[in-house]
Amino acid sequence: MPSGSDPYFSVAGLSILIAGGAGGLGAPLAKALSARGARVVVADMDEGRAGTLADELIAAGGEASSVRLDVVDGASCAAAVNLTVRQYGRLDGVVNASGIYRVAPALELADAEWERTLDINVSGAFRLAREAGRVMVEQRHGSIVSLASVSSTVANPNYAAYAASKAAVAHVTRVLAVEWARHGVRVNAIGPAVTPTPLAAPILATESSRASALARIPMGRFGAPDDLVAATIFLLSQGSSFVTGQTIYVDGGRSIS
Template sequence: MSRRFADRRALVTGGAAGIGLATARALAAEGARIALLDIDAPRLDETAAELRGTGAEVHALAASVADPDAVRAAFAELDSRWGGLDILVNNAGVIGKRAALDLTDEAWSRVMRINLDGVFYCAREAGRRMVAQGSGAIVNLGSIYSLVAAPERLAYCASKAAVAAMTKVLAIEWAAHGVRVNAVAPGYVETDLIAAAVRAGEIDTVPLARRTPVGRLARPDEIARAILFLLDPANAYVTGHMLAVDGGWTAYGYV
């Protein structure tokens, strides 16, 4: 196993499960020091214990990315512990299914607070530190719905499209300071979030797999590998890019 992230200080939001956990595992396996930020405190503690069992240095931060004060406090805690940050993976997010005319103010605001505001709050705090030190890499989690649209997904599509634009703006602003900002656009992934949506009757993975050219949903580790590709210092000329990791979903235009 390579050690391309040896001693790098990495923060993964939504790190207690799914893509966040897979990314934390992959970073830890390559030598990174890991901070996990998640609102689910019990699961966060379990995940941190699991990773520590592999010999990784792990710090758990129970907080919501939608709370700017909590985000500032989390980054201040990392300042005290590590004195800075090298990597941010903005993974925390929520989904939802509701027709536009039935979309309540609260449902709209919840998606925007977590999927968009939370990405901004964490990127801003990370950017302040990375710009000052002259180095750093950020990967934001977009979606296939950053690139294409779907019915009954207005808030989600709007939030993820905004993440794509934010990624480009931050990449442009911070490039001269040695900070790279990229994003991944996953297709449907086998996560607890998707499983919960299936149980709620919001999605059916059978037609989703059929719609995907490779014929299946992604595994979290497949998205994690794409994230690590974008974080890799060897790819220092890649910034402002959104990498679709979707089994061909966005390339496929035939019904």
């Protein structure tokens, strides 16, 4: 069977909204899905980069558009979902790769940083899933994939806000999965390890923080955005039709070490 034609692992023709789609992980995922025939809407706070990426995808022969999205705002989430439905007639999948990373010793962690982290990373994931869920439950079909983290399960010092947000993403994923299972809507997450992107820059900033992060990954390397492509395709496609509520760690063993 030629590669890409296996219906278990096909995203061809699927209508997919990618939040944080201009980011270090979101953009390569948007490219990978578009290259495999998905029709994508690139949604991001950074409207300019989202638009540039959509233009690139179209130039490469894909179907794509872009929209400004702020996951802090429920109306903005609804608008991005509605644009995708208007554009492509339905919403088959959502990939939420938006997020921020703030770390500080707990004794120095200001309320504003705690609240901003939870507002974007978990409340944002919920708002977007809720707005997507309204459409997907009605159409009785859809797959939502959120970017969680190894921090959903491991306890790193200085990570109180980020780890709380990512643990909550994994658990909200379970709750929504149970709530919408009978409506044909699946909800899952992917937990990456440290992957060099703008978000991870503080970890890679000094030789000692880089080395200590690397030492905790059993496979001995950082993640690469391409490591997430197969898991994302799996969770969006037919092959995972009986998989819901799961966080799949794509992390070189970090979460079990």
